[in-house]
Amino acid sequence: MKKLISILKLSLILVFTGQLAAQELKHKSASDIYEELEKFNFLGSALYVAAHPDDENTRLISYLSNHLHARTAYLSLTRGDGGQNLIGTEIRELLGVIRSQELQMARATDGGQQFFTRANDFGYSKHPDETLKIWNKEQVFEDMIYAIRSFEPDIIINRFDHRTPGKTHGHHTSSAMLSVEAFDAANDPTVYPKQLKSLKLWQTKRQYMNTSWWFYGSREKFAEADKTNLVGVDAGVYYPSRGISNGEISSFARSKHLSQGFGSSGGRGSYQEWLELINGDMPSNKENLFDGINTTWTRVKGGEPINDLMAETLNEFDFRAPSESVNNLLSIYDVLKKMPDDGHWKEIKLKHLSEIIVECMGLHLEAATEMQQATPGDSIEIQIEATNRSSILASISSVSLNNKDTDINGALEENTQSKWFKNFGISQNTPFSNPYWLNEKGTLGTYKVDNPKMRNLPQSPAAFEAEFQLDIEGRKIQVTKDVIYRYVDPAKGEIRQPFVITPAATMSFSKDMYLFAEENTQTIEVTVRAGKDNLKGKLKIDHPKEWVVTPSFFDVDIDRKAKEEVFNFTLTAPKKVSEGHLKAVFQEGETLFDKTMISINYDHIPLQTVLLPAESKVVKVPLKTGGKNIGYVMGAGDKMPESLGYVGYNVTLIEPSTLNTANISGYDAIVIGIRAYNALKNLKLYNEKLFGYAENGGTLITQYNTSRRLNFDDLAPYPLKLSRKRVTDEYAEVRLINPKHKALNYPNKITSKDFDGWVQERGLYFPEEWDSNYETIISSNDKGEDPLDGSILIAKHGKGYFVYTGISWFRELPAGVPGAYRLFANLLALSQNETIDP
Numbered sequence: 001m002k003k004l005i006s007i008l009k010l011s012l013i014l015v016f017t018g019q020l021a022a023q024e025l026k027h028k029s030a031s032d033i034y035e036e037l038e039k040f041n042f043l044g045s046a047l048y049v050a051a052h053p054d055d056e057n058t059r060l061i062s063y064l065s066n067h068l069h070a071r072t073a074y075l076s077l078t079r080g081d082g083g084q085n086l087i088g089t090e091i092r093e094l095l096g097v098i099r100s101q102e103l104q105m106a107r108a109t110d111g112g113q114q115f116f117t118r119a120n121d122f123g124y125s126k127h128p129d130e131t132l133k134i135w136n137k138e139q140v141f142e143d144m145i146y147a148i149r150s151f152e153p154d155i156i157i158n159r160f161d162h163r164t165p166g167k168t169h170g171h172h173t174s175s176a177m178l179s180v181e182a183f184d185a186a187n188d189p190t191v192y193p194k195q196l197k198s199l200k201l202w203q204t205k206r207q208y209m210n211t212s213w214w215f216y217g218s219r220e221k222f223a224e225a226d227k228t229n230l231v232g233v234d235a236g237v238y239y240p241s242r243g244i245s246n247g248e249i250s251s252f253a254r255s256k257h258l259s260q261g262f263g264s265s266g267g268r269g270s271y272q273e274w275l276e277l278i279n280g281d282m283p284s285n286k287e288n289l290f291d292g293i294n295t296t297w298t299r300v301k302g303g304e305p306i307n308d309l310m311a312e313t314l315n316e317f318d319f320r321a322p323s324e325s326v327n328n329l330l331s332i333y334d335v336l337k338k339m340p341d342d343g344h345w346k347e348i349k350l351k352h353l354s355e356i357i358v359e360c361m362g363l364h365l366e367a368a369t370e371m372q373q374a375t376p377g378d379s380i381e382i383q384i385e386a387t388n389r390s391s392i393l394a395s396i397s398s399v400s401l402n403n404k405d406t407d408i409n410g411a412l413e414e415n416t417q418s419k420w421f422k423n424f425g426i427s428q429n430t431p432f433s434n435p436y437w438l439n440e441k442g443t444l445g446t447y448k449v450d451n452p453k454m455r456n457l458p459q460s461p462a463a464f465e466a467e468f469q470l471d472i473e474g475r476k477i478q479v480t481k482d483v484i485y486r487y488v489d490p491a492k493g494e495i496r497q498p499f500v501i502t503p504a505a506t507m508s509f510s511k512d513m514y515l516f517a518e519e520n521t522q523t524i525e526v527t528v529r530a531g532k533d534n535l536k537g538k539l540k541i542d543h544p545k546e547w548v549v550t551p552s553f554f555d556v557d558i559d560r561k562a563k564e565e566v567f568n569f570t571l572t573a574p575k576k577v578s579e580g581h582l583k584a585v586f587q588e589g590e591t592l593f594d595k596t597m598i599s600i601n602y603d604h605i606p607l608q609t610v611l612l613p614a615e616s617k618v619v620k621v622p623l624k625t626g627g628k629n630i631g632y633v634m635g636a637g638d639k640m641p642e643s644l645g646y647v648g649y650n651v652t653l654i655e656p657s658t659l660n661t662a663n664i665s666g667y668d669a670i671v672i673g674i675r676a677y678n679a680l681k682n683l684k685l686y687n688e689k690l691f692g693y694a695e696n697g698g699t700l701i702t703q704y705n706t707s708r709r710l711n712f713d714d715l716a717p718y719p720l721k722l723s724r725k726r727v728t729d730e731y732a733e734v735r736l737i738n739p740k741h742k743a744l745n746y747p748n749k750i751t752s753k754d755f756d757g758w759v760q761e762r763g764l765y766f767p768e769e770w771d772s773n774y775e776t777i778i779s780s781n782d783k784g785e786d787p788l789d790g791s792i793l794i795a796k797h798g799k800g801y802f803v804y805t806g807i808s809w810f811r812e813l814p815a816g817v818p819g820a821y822r823l824f825a826n827l828l829a830l831s832q833n834e835t836i837d838p
C-alpha cells in the first residue's frame, strides 16, 4: 500500500519538473537554490480551487509558494475547452490542450503545481444544478477527493462563493460547492472507499474563500463590511534576493494565459488579499493563514533533528558557493532516509532534497534524442550527458531508460563533460504519446479516463524517462529526467521539445466537414503521413451507408518517414437530408490506424502532439440560396467565411479601413463578424457607408456584440439595447412567432425541425429592447425563464435590410447544422426578389 502511494506522488512531481525541461535549459542560481531550501524547510500545503484555467489568483498562489514557502497547487476542475482562442484557430479539445500547458507555464512562474479533474468545460452554464448534471457530479467529486487525499492540503482556498447559485457562471459556483462538500468528505471512509487502497483519509484544517470587494458589489460596500470572519494578508511583498515583487511574479504568471489575452502589467507595492473563513477554526494570528498548524520538521516522526540542521544550513549558505552546503544537505539526507515511511512527506522531501543537492553541485544531467518522433518498433539513439560542475565527489552507478538498464557508469570528474550514446529499441507495445484525457471519447460534460491515478495530472508523462542512479559522497541518490528532443534552430539556438511516440500512419481530411447543398459529388482529399520509413498498406474510407465513395481503397507506399502523400476519393451524397462521419482507415498487415496527428506549435508552450480520430463530417443540406456574393468584415475571429464557402457562396473579406473607398454595392449581402464593434474600435466610423449600402438595396447582417461600452448608434441604424441575456440550452424550444415573414419562407421554408441538432447554445447577448422599425421572427428561452424575442431583429432600411442577430451562427455553421444554414441563407437573401420557388 505504501509503495503505491509513493509511485503516484513521484509521478506527480516528475511531471512538473519534466515539462520545464522540455521548454528550456535552466539551472538554478544561488538565490533560487536558497529559495528552494526555504521551501524544503516548510511542511505545509495549500490547495486553491476554481473551475477554469485563468480563474486562479496568481498573486495569492505566488504569495503562498514564494513568501510562505508552502507546497501550493491549483485544482482547476476543467481545462477550459469552451473558451475563445485569441492566438490561433484551435478550439474545443485542442484549446483545452493549449490552456492546460499555459496553466503549467503559469505554475512554473508562480511556484505552484497544477491539477485537473475529468470535468469538461462544455460552455456557459447559468446554474450549478445544470452544471453538476452535465458534468456527472459523482465523477468530478471523486477526482476532487482524490486530489485532496493525495496532496493532503492543510488549507483549501476557493476562488468562488458556494452560497450564490445562479449569480455567476454555474461552473464557478459548482467548483466552490464541491470544494465545501469535499472538506469533510475526504476524511470519510465511506466516500470513495476504493481510493483508500492507495491513499489515506485526509482532514483539511481550514477552508477559506478568496474574497474581494467584487463579491460585495463595490469598494465602498466592502470597506464598510464586517470583517470579523476575514483574514487579510499583504500579498504585495518584495523578494530582494530575486529583485522582484510578488505582484510582478503574479502578472508574469497571469500573462502565460496567451490564448485568453490575459497579459497583465506588474503590480508593485502593498496589496491586501482577503480570505473569508468557511470551514475550520479562525487563526488567532489573523495575518497568518497557517497559524496553529505545525509546519516544521517536528510534524513528521523522526524529523526533529532536521530543524536544527536546516537552521545551520540556511545560516551558513554561501551565495558564492552553494556546493559548500552539500555536506550539510547529505547529513539531512541521512536523517530523512532513516525516518519511518509516513506515506507522504518522506517521499516528497527526499525527492526535493535530491534535486537541491544536484543543483548545488551545478550537476547537469540530460537524456536527449535528435528525433522528434518515432514509432513502436523503431530504434533511436539517445545521448546521455552528465557534467559535475563542483568538486563534490560523485559518480554514476547506472542509468536506466524506462526501467531498461544501460551499461553507463563512471566517475564524474570536476567540471568535465561526460557523454554516452545509446541505441534504444522502442518495444511494439509502447503507447502513443497523446494527452491522456483525449485517448477515449468522453461525454459532453466529462472526459473518459479509466486510470484514477491519471485523472489529476496536468499532462501525460513523457514517452521515455531516464533514471540516473548517482553516488554522491557515498549516498545513493536518484534523479529522473524526461528523454527530450533537442535540436539547433539557426534563428533561435538550441531548442528542447517533447519526444513523442506516434502511429506508423496518420491521416487527415482536407476539410473538417463536407457540405453538400446543390451539387451531389465532391472530391475528398485524404493525406497520409508516414511515421516511419517504408510505410506500405491500404487506405480506405468508412462512410454512412447511403453515401458512395470511390475507389474503395488506395494502395499506399511511402518510402520516407515524415513524408506525406495525398489521395483523392470521390464522394456522392444521397438526395435526402443526411448527416454522418467519414473515417479514414489505414491498414498495414493486421494493424489498423485511424488517427489524425495535430501539432500545436507556439513559442510560449512546449510543442504539443495530439492524436484524434481521423474523421470528417458529411452533411447533405436541402439548401436554396439567393444571392451568392457576400462581403465579410471579420470581428473577433470566426469561421463563418469558410463555412459559407462550403455551400457555394463567394465570400470576400473586407478590410474595414478600405470601406470608405471600396465599392461595396455589388455584394448581395454584407455580414459583420462576431464582436466586431467590440474588437475594432474604428468600425463605427464606417457605419454611414454600411448603413448606406443597406439603404440602397443591400442586406447588412450584424452578428452579436457584448454590451460593454457600446451604444446602439455605434452599431445599428435604429435604436436597440443590448443585454447579457442568452439561451444556453441548444435544445431549447424555438417558436416561429412571425411565420409569414419572408425570412422564414424564402428561399427555404423554415419549420421547427430546422432547430434540431444545434450545438452548444442558441445564442447570446440578445437585445432586450428595440425600436418599432424592427420585426422579430422567432422566440426562445432557457427552462423556467421568460421568452426572448430579440435573437433576430430585422428592419427594412431604405430599399434594403438591416439585421441584428445574437444567434450563434458562428458555432452552428462550422458544425454543419442544416437548419442554421437554411435560416442564415434566408437572411442573406432578404433583398433578393422572390424568384426561387420556396
Ligand SMILES: [Zn+2]
Binding pocket: 051, 052, 054, 055, 169, 172
Ligand atoms: Zn472561469
